[in-house]
Amino acid sequence: MRDIREITIEQISTWVAEQGEPAFRGKQIAESLWKRGVRSFDEMSNLSLSSRKKLHESFSFKTATIEHESRSKDQTAKFLFSLHDKKKVEGVLIPSRERVTACISSQVGCPLGCRFCATGNMGFTRNLQSHEIFDQYLLMNQKSREYFGHDLSNLVFMGMGEPLLNYEAVMGAIHYLTAPRGIGLSHSRITLSTVGIVKEIYRLADENFRAGLAVSLHSADERIRQHLIPASKTNPLPELQTALQYYVQKTNARITFEYVLLHQVNDSLQDAAKLAHFCKSFPVKINILEYNETGSLFKSSPKHKRDDFLNFLMDKNLIVQSRRKKGEDIDAACGQLATRETEK
Numbered sequence: 230m231r232d233i234r235e236i237t238i239e240q241i242s243t244w245v246a247e248q249g250e251p252a253f254r255g256k257q258i259a260e261s262l263w264k265r266g267v268r269s270f271d272e273m274s275n276l277s278l279s280s281r282k283k284l285h286e287s288f289s290f291k292t293a294t295i296e297h298e299s300r301s302k303d304q305t306a307k308f309l310f311s312l313h314d315k316k317k318v319e320g321v322l323i324p325s326r327e328r329v330t331a332c333i334s335s336q337v338g339c340p341l342g343c344r345f346c347a348t349g350n351m352g353f354t355r356n357l358q359s360h361e362i363f364d365q366y367l368l369m370n371q372k373s374r375e376y377f378g379h380d381l382s383n384l385v386f387m388g389m390g391e392p393l394l395n396y397e398a399v400m401g402a403i404h405y406l407t408a409p410r411g412i413g414l415s416h417s418r419i420t421l422s423t424v425g426i427v428k429e430i431y432r433l434a435d436e437n438f439r440a441g442l443a444v445s446l447h448s449a450d451e452r453i454r455q456h457l458i459p460a461s462k463t464n465p466l467p468e469l470q471t472a473l474q475y476y477v478q479k480t481n482a483r484i485t486f487e488y489v490l491l492h493q494v495n496d497s498l499q500d501a502a503k504l505a506h507f508c509k510s511f512p513v514k515i516n517i518l519e520y521n522e523t524g525s526l527f528k529s530s531p532k533h534k535r536d537d538f539l540n541f542l543m544d545k546n547l548i549v550q551s552r553r554k555k556g557e558d559i560d561a562a563c564g565q566l567a568t569r570e571t572e573k
Protein backbone atom coordinates (compact mmCIF):
# COMPACT_ATOMS: atom_id res chain seq x y z
CA MET A 230 0.00 0.00 0.00
CA ARG A 231 1.34 3.43 -0.91
CA ASP A 232 1.83 5.92 1.88
CA ILE A 233 -0.17 9.11 1.57
CA ARG A 234 2.88 11.24 2.31
CA GLU A 235 5.13 9.38 -0.12
CA ILE A 236 3.21 10.44 -3.20
CA THR A 237 3.09 13.84 -4.86
CA ILE A 238 0.25 16.31 -4.65
CA GLU A 239 -0.40 15.60 -8.36
CA GLN A 240 -0.74 11.89 -7.61
CA ILE A 241 -3.22 12.71 -4.85
CA SER A 242 -5.24 14.71 -7.40
CA THR A 243 -5.21 11.78 -9.81
CA TRP A 244 -6.47 9.46 -7.08
CA VAL A 245 -9.21 11.94 -6.17
CA ALA A 246 -10.33 12.02 -9.82
CA GLU A 247 -10.34 8.22 -9.97
CA GLN A 248 -12.64 8.16 -6.96
CA GLY A 249 -15.04 10.46 -8.76
CA GLU A 250 -14.58 13.11 -6.07
CA PRO A 251 -14.46 16.82 -6.87
CA ALA A 252 -11.02 18.25 -7.68
CA PHE A 253 -10.90 20.53 -4.64
CA ARG A 254 -10.77 17.41 -2.45
CA GLY A 255 -7.16 16.90 -3.58
CA LYS A 256 -6.30 20.38 -2.39
CA GLN A 257 -8.00 19.75 0.94
CA ILE A 258 -6.01 16.56 1.46
CA ALA A 259 -2.70 18.20 0.56
CA GLU A 260 -3.45 21.12 2.84
CA SER A 261 -4.26 18.81 5.74
CA LEU A 262 -1.01 16.94 5.26
CA TRP A 263 1.49 19.69 4.69
CA LYS A 264 -0.06 22.90 6.01
CA ARG A 265 -2.03 21.71 9.01
CA GLY A 266 0.37 18.85 9.60
CA VAL A 267 -2.20 16.17 10.48
CA ARG A 268 -0.77 12.81 11.42
CA SER A 269 -3.73 10.51 10.75
CA PHE A 270 -6.69 10.33 8.39
CA ASP A 271 -9.02 10.81 11.34
CA GLU A 272 -7.61 14.26 11.93
CA MET A 273 -8.71 15.35 8.44
CA SER A 274 -11.82 16.92 9.90
CA ASN A 275 -12.53 18.90 6.74
CA LEU A 276 -13.32 15.66 4.88
CA SER A 277 -16.49 13.62 5.10
CA LEU A 278 -16.36 10.29 6.91
CA SER A 279 -16.74 8.43 3.63
CA SER A 280 -13.79 10.29 2.05
CA ARG A 281 -11.65 9.46 5.06
CA LYS A 282 -12.69 5.83 4.84
CA LYS A 283 -11.65 5.70 1.17
CA LEU A 284 -8.28 7.18 2.08
CA HIS A 285 -7.88 4.58 4.81
CA GLU A 286 -8.55 1.80 2.34
CA SER A 287 -6.17 3.12 -0.29
CA PHE A 288 -3.16 4.43 1.63
CA SER A 289 -1.06 3.87 4.68
CA PHE A 290 -0.16 6.80 6.92
CA LYS A 291 3.26 6.24 8.46
CA THR A 292 4.20 8.48 11.34
CA ALA A 293 7.11 9.00 13.67
CA THR A 294 6.35 9.18 17.37
CA ILE A 295 8.21 10.33 20.45
CA GLU A 296 9.39 7.26 22.28
CA HIS A 297 11.43 8.93 24.94
CA GLU A 298 12.26 12.41 26.09
CA SER A 299 14.86 13.88 28.42
CA ARG A 300 15.16 17.42 29.64
CA SER A 301 18.32 19.16 30.65
CA LYS A 302 18.69 21.56 33.53
CA ASP A 303 19.48 24.22 30.90
CA GLN A 304 16.00 23.59 29.33
CA THR A 305 17.35 21.73 26.31
CA ALA A 306 15.15 18.74 25.48
CA LYS A 307 16.19 15.62 23.64
CA PHE A 308 13.72 13.34 21.90
CA LEU A 309 14.08 9.80 20.74
CA PHE A 310 11.80 9.34 17.75
CA SER A 311 10.57 5.92 16.77
CA LEU A 312 9.96 5.50 13.04
CA HIS A 313 7.31 3.25 11.48
CA ASP A 314 9.81 0.37 11.26
CA LYS A 315 10.96 0.90 14.87
CA LYS A 316 14.24 2.45 13.80
CA LYS A 317 15.26 5.37 16.00
CA VAL A 318 16.58 8.86 15.42
CA GLU A 319 17.08 11.75 17.79
CA GLY A 320 16.19 15.41 17.75
CA VAL A 321 17.01 18.24 20.12
CA LEU A 322 15.07 21.33 21.11
CA ILE A 323 17.33 24.19 22.12
CA PRO A 324 15.83 27.33 23.63
CA SER A 325 17.84 30.53 23.79
CA ARG A 326 16.80 34.02 24.83
CA GLU A 327 14.90 34.95 21.72
CA ARG A 328 14.39 31.71 19.85
CA VAL A 329 13.80 27.99 19.94
CA THR A 330 15.90 25.91 17.57
CA ALA A 331 15.18 22.32 16.61
CA CYS A 332 18.10 20.15 15.63
CA ILE A 333 16.83 17.37 13.38
CA SER A 334 18.16 14.17 11.86
CA SER A 335 18.35 13.22 8.20
CA GLN A 336 19.54 9.59 8.43
CA VAL A 337 19.43 6.70 10.88
CA GLY A 338 23.12 6.72 11.79
CA CYS A 339 25.64 8.03 9.30
CA PRO A 340 27.87 6.22 6.80
CA LEU A 341 30.75 8.72 6.98
CA GLY A 342 32.38 7.67 10.23
CA CYS A 343 34.01 10.93 11.28
CA ARG A 344 36.36 9.92 14.07
CA PHE A 345 35.14 12.37 16.69
CA CYS A 346 31.40 11.81 16.16
CA ALA A 347 29.26 9.34 18.08
CA THR A 348 26.71 9.11 15.27
CA GLY A 349 29.53 8.33 12.86
CA ASN A 350 30.68 5.53 15.10
CA MET A 351 27.31 3.80 15.16
CA GLY A 352 27.30 3.14 11.39
CA PHE A 353 24.52 3.63 8.90
CA THR A 354 21.08 2.03 8.86
CA ARG A 355 18.96 3.95 6.36
CA ASN A 356 17.92 7.30 4.93
CA LEU A 357 14.92 9.12 6.35
CA GLN A 358 12.02 9.96 4.10
CA SER A 359 10.73 13.52 3.73
CA HIS A 360 7.76 12.89 6.01
CA GLU A 361 10.02 11.46 8.72
CA ILE A 362 12.00 14.68 8.69
CA PHE A 363 8.78 16.68 8.56
CA ASP A 364 7.39 14.75 11.55
CA GLN A 365 10.41 15.72 13.65
CA TYR A 366 9.47 19.32 12.96
CA LEU A 367 5.78 18.76 13.82
CA LEU A 368 6.50 16.91 17.03
CA MET A 369 9.13 19.34 18.28
CA ASN A 370 7.00 22.31 17.29
CA GLN A 371 4.24 20.96 19.51
CA LYS A 372 6.75 20.60 22.34
CA SER A 373 8.08 24.10 21.72
CA ARG A 374 4.56 25.48 22.13
CA GLU A 375 4.02 23.43 25.23
CA TYR A 376 7.33 24.31 26.93
CA PHE A 377 8.15 27.77 25.67
CA GLY A 378 4.80 29.12 24.54
CA HIS A 379 5.67 29.65 20.90
CA ASP A 380 6.47 27.93 17.63
CA LEU A 381 9.94 26.82 16.65
CA SER A 382 11.90 29.69 15.22
CA ASN A 383 14.82 27.82 13.65
CA LEU A 384 15.60 24.43 12.24
CA VAL A 385 19.08 22.98 11.79
CA PHE A 386 20.04 19.74 10.06
CA MET A 387 22.70 18.95 12.65
CA GLY A 388 21.28 15.82 14.18
CA MET A 389 22.12 12.34 13.00
CA GLY A 390 23.26 11.82 9.44
CA GLU A 391 24.72 13.63 6.48
CA PRO A 392 21.86 15.52 4.80
CA LEU A 393 23.56 15.76 1.41
CA LEU A 394 23.72 11.97 1.22
CA ASN A 395 19.94 11.99 1.46
CA TYR A 396 19.48 14.87 -0.92
CA GLU A 397 16.02 14.24 -2.37
CA ALA A 398 14.27 13.57 0.92
CA VAL A 399 15.92 16.52 2.67
CA MET A 400 14.99 18.89 -0.16
CA GLY A 401 11.47 17.43 -0.16
CA ALA A 402 11.13 18.15 3.56
CA ILE A 403 12.53 21.67 3.17
CA HIS A 404 10.02 22.21 0.39
CA TYR A 405 7.05 21.23 2.56
CA LEU A 406 8.41 23.26 5.47
CA THR A 407 8.87 26.43 3.45
CA ALA A 408 6.16 26.30 0.75
CA PRO A 409 3.28 28.75 1.19
CA ARG A 410 1.01 25.72 0.82
CA GLY A 411 3.06 23.95 3.47
CA ILE A 412 4.25 25.25 6.84
CA GLY A 413 5.52 28.47 5.29
CA LEU A 414 8.74 28.84 7.29
CA SER A 415 11.26 31.30 5.92
CA HIS A 416 14.29 29.72 4.24
CA SER A 417 16.48 31.97 6.35
CA ARG A 418 15.39 30.05 9.46
CA ILE A 419 16.70 26.73 8.18
CA THR A 420 20.35 25.66 8.11
CA LEU A 421 21.74 22.56 6.49
CA SER A 422 25.04 21.34 7.88
CA THR A 423 27.22 19.19 5.66
CA VAL A 424 30.58 17.58 5.96
CA GLY A 425 31.25 19.02 2.48
CA ILE A 426 30.11 16.67 -0.28
CA VAL A 427 31.50 18.56 -3.28
CA LYS A 428 29.22 17.12 -5.96
CA GLU A 429 26.09 17.97 -4.00
CA ILE A 430 27.27 21.51 -3.23
CA TYR A 431 27.27 22.14 -6.99
CA ARG A 432 23.78 20.73 -7.11
CA LEU A 433 22.62 23.03 -4.31
CA ALA A 434 24.09 25.98 -6.19
CA ASP A 435 22.48 25.00 -9.48
CA GLU A 436 19.12 24.44 -7.82
CA ASN A 437 19.39 27.82 -6.11
CA PHE A 438 19.26 26.48 -2.57
CA ARG A 439 17.90 29.23 -0.35
CA ALA A 440 18.34 27.95 3.18
CA GLY A 441 21.59 28.50 5.09
CA LEU A 442 24.59 26.31 4.37
CA ALA A 443 27.05 25.31 7.09
CA VAL A 444 30.13 23.28 6.23
CA SER A 445 31.93 21.21 8.85
CA LEU A 446 35.50 22.15 8.08
CA HIS A 447 37.28 21.27 11.34
CA SER A 448 40.67 21.80 9.73
CA ALA A 449 42.08 23.68 6.76
CA ASP A 450 45.00 21.26 6.68
CA GLU A 451 44.33 18.38 4.29
CA ARG A 452 46.17 15.78 6.32
CA ILE A 453 44.44 16.62 9.60
CA ARG A 454 41.05 16.94 7.93
CA GLN A 455 41.40 13.54 6.30
CA HIS A 456 42.30 12.03 9.62
CA LEU A 457 39.18 13.48 11.27
CA ILE A 458 36.78 13.12 8.33
CA PRO A 459 37.54 10.07 6.18
CA ALA A 460 35.01 11.29 3.58
CA SER A 461 37.20 14.31 2.89
CA LYS A 462 39.62 12.07 1.01
CA THR A 463 37.17 12.09 -1.88
CA ASN A 464 36.21 15.70 -1.20
CA PRO A 465 39.60 17.40 -0.81
CA LEU A 466 39.99 21.01 0.31
CA PRO A 467 40.86 22.59 -3.07
CA GLU A 468 37.79 20.99 -4.64
CA LEU A 469 35.63 22.00 -1.70
CA GLN A 470 36.94 25.55 -1.99
CA THR A 471 36.12 25.75 -5.69
CA ALA A 472 32.65 24.30 -5.13
CA LEU A 473 31.95 26.81 -2.36
CA GLN A 474 33.17 29.70 -4.51
CA TYR A 475 30.74 28.55 -7.17
CA TYR A 476 27.99 28.24 -4.56
CA VAL A 477 28.58 31.75 -3.22
CA GLN A 478 28.68 33.21 -6.70
CA LYS A 479 25.38 31.53 -7.63
CA THR A 480 23.44 32.14 -4.43
CA ASN A 481 25.05 35.31 -2.98
CA ALA A 482 25.07 33.55 0.36
CA ARG A 483 27.52 33.63 3.23
CA ILE A 484 28.84 30.21 4.20
CA THR A 485 29.16 29.15 7.82
CA PHE A 486 32.19 27.03 8.67
CA GLU A 487 31.91 24.79 11.67
CA TYR A 488 35.12 24.07 13.49
CA VAL A 489 35.22 21.81 16.50
CA LEU A 490 38.28 22.49 18.66
CA LEU A 491 40.16 19.30 19.51
CA HIS A 492 43.02 19.44 21.96
CA GLN A 493 46.40 19.22 20.21
CA VAL A 494 44.80 18.19 16.95
CA ASN A 495 43.52 21.35 15.25
CA ASP A 496 43.70 24.06 17.93
CA SER A 497 47.11 25.70 17.47
CA LEU A 498 47.64 29.22 16.14
CA GLN A 499 49.12 27.63 13.04
CA ASP A 500 45.81 25.85 12.54
CA ALA A 501 43.99 29.16 13.03
CA ALA A 502 46.24 30.79 10.42
CA LYS A 503 45.44 28.04 7.92
CA LEU A 504 41.75 28.45 8.62
CA ALA A 505 41.95 32.23 8.16
CA HIS A 506 43.77 31.71 4.87
CA PHE A 507 41.14 29.23 3.64
CA CYS A 508 38.39 31.71 4.50
CA LYS A 509 39.86 34.40 2.23
CA SER A 510 38.09 33.01 -0.83
CA PHE A 511 34.51 33.79 0.21
CA PRO A 512 32.24 35.61 2.66
CA VAL A 513 32.12 33.38 5.73
CA LYS A 514 31.11 33.13 9.31
CA ILE A 515 33.04 30.77 11.55
CA ASN A 516 31.30 28.80 14.23
CA ILE A 517 33.70 27.44 16.81
CA LEU A 518 32.17 24.38 18.47
CA GLU A 519 33.14 23.08 21.81
CA TYR A 520 33.95 19.37 21.54
CA ASN A 521 31.67 16.99 23.40
CA GLU A 522 33.89 14.19 24.48
CA THR A 523 32.19 11.07 23.20
CA GLY A 524 35.04 8.60 23.36
CA SER A 525 38.62 8.48 24.51
CA LEU A 526 40.22 9.47 21.19
CA PHE A 527 39.90 13.24 21.46
CA LYS A 528 39.82 15.87 24.17
CA SER A 529 38.18 19.25 24.14
CA SER A 530 40.63 22.18 23.90
CA PRO A 531 41.30 23.99 27.17
CA LYS A 532 39.82 27.45 27.60
CA HIS A 533 43.04 29.39 27.07
CA LYS A 534 43.70 27.65 23.75
CA ARG A 535 40.16 28.32 22.67
CA ASP A 536 40.46 32.02 23.56
CA ASP A 537 43.74 32.35 21.67
CA PHE A 538 42.24 30.65 18.64
CA LEU A 539 39.18 32.92 18.68
CA ASN A 540 41.24 36.07 19.20
CA PHE A 541 43.55 35.20 16.34
CA LEU A 542 40.60 34.89 13.95
CA MET A 543 38.94 38.05 15.21
CA ASP A 544 42.19 39.97 14.71
CA LYS A 545 41.95 38.89 11.08
CA ASN A 546 38.54 40.60 10.96
CA LEU A 547 36.71 37.33 10.49
CA ILE A 548 33.18 36.90 11.83
CA VAL A 549 33.51 34.33 14.58
CA GLN A 550 30.92 32.82 16.86
CA SER A 551 31.63 30.51 19.70
CA ARG A 552 28.97 27.99 20.51
CA ARG A 553 28.79 26.62 24.01
CA LYS A 554 27.63 23.14 24.77
CA LYS A 555 23.98 22.72 25.56
CA GLY A 556 22.18 19.80 27.09
CA GLU A 557 25.39 18.13 28.13
CA ASP A 558 23.78 16.39 31.11
CA ILE A 559 21.40 14.54 28.79
CA ASP A 560 23.90 13.81 25.99
CA ALA A 561 21.98 16.09 23.68
CA ALA A 562 24.90 18.02 22.25
CA CYS A 563 26.19 17.79 18.69
CA GLY A 564 27.74 14.46 17.85
CA GLN A 565 26.36 12.70 20.90
CA LEU A 566 23.08 11.62 19.41
CA ALA A 567 21.80 8.06 19.59
CA THR A 568 24.72 6.62 21.46
CA ARG A 569 22.76 5.56 24.52
CA GLU A 570 20.04 3.75 22.61
CA THR A 571 22.49 1.78 20.52
CA GLU A 572 24.53 0.90 23.57
CA LYS A 573 21.48 -0.70 25.17
Ligand code: SAH
Nearest residue numbers: 346387390391422423424445487521563564
Ligand atom coordinates in the same frame (compact mmCIF):
# COMPACT_ATOMS: atom_id res chain seq x y z
N1 SAH B 1 26.66 15.37 8.97
C1 SAH B 1 26.55 16.78 9.08
C2 SAH B 1 25.51 17.25 10.07
C3 SAH B 1 25.41 16.52 11.38
S1 SAH B 1 26.73 16.74 12.52
C4 SAH B 1 27.91 17.38 9.37
O1 SAH B 1 28.84 16.65 9.69
O2 SAH B 1 28.03 18.59 9.23
C5 SAH B 1 26.52 18.41 13.08
C6 SAH B 1 27.80 19.05 13.59
O3 SAH B 1 28.22 18.45 14.81
C7 SAH B 1 28.99 18.91 12.62
O4 SAH B 1 29.69 20.12 12.51
C8 SAH B 1 29.82 17.87 13.32
O5 SAH B 1 31.15 17.90 12.91
C9 SAH B 1 29.63 18.25 14.76
N2 SAH B 1 30.01 17.23 15.72
C10 SAH B 1 30.02 15.90 15.56
N3 SAH B 1 30.43 15.28 16.68
C11 SAH B 1 30.68 16.26 17.59
C12 SAH B 1 31.09 16.26 18.96
N4 SAH B 1 31.30 15.15 19.61
N5 SAH B 1 31.23 17.47 19.58
C13 SAH B 1 30.97 18.62 18.92
N6 SAH B 1 30.55 18.67 17.65
C14 SAH B 1 30.41 17.51 16.98
Ligand code: SF4
Nearest residue numbers: 339342343346349390
Ligand atom coordinates in the same frame (compact mmCIF):
# COMPACT_ATOMS: atom_id res chain seq x y z
FE1 SF4 C 1 28.20 11.89 9.82
FE2 SF4 C 1 28.33 14.51 10.35
FE3 SF4 C 1 28.90 12.67 12.27
FE4 SF4 C 1 30.57 13.02 10.21
S1 SF4 C 1 30.05 14.53 11.79
S2 SF4 C 1 29.89 11.06 11.02
S3 SF4 C 1 29.16 13.45 8.56
S4 SF4 C 1 26.93 13.00 11.29
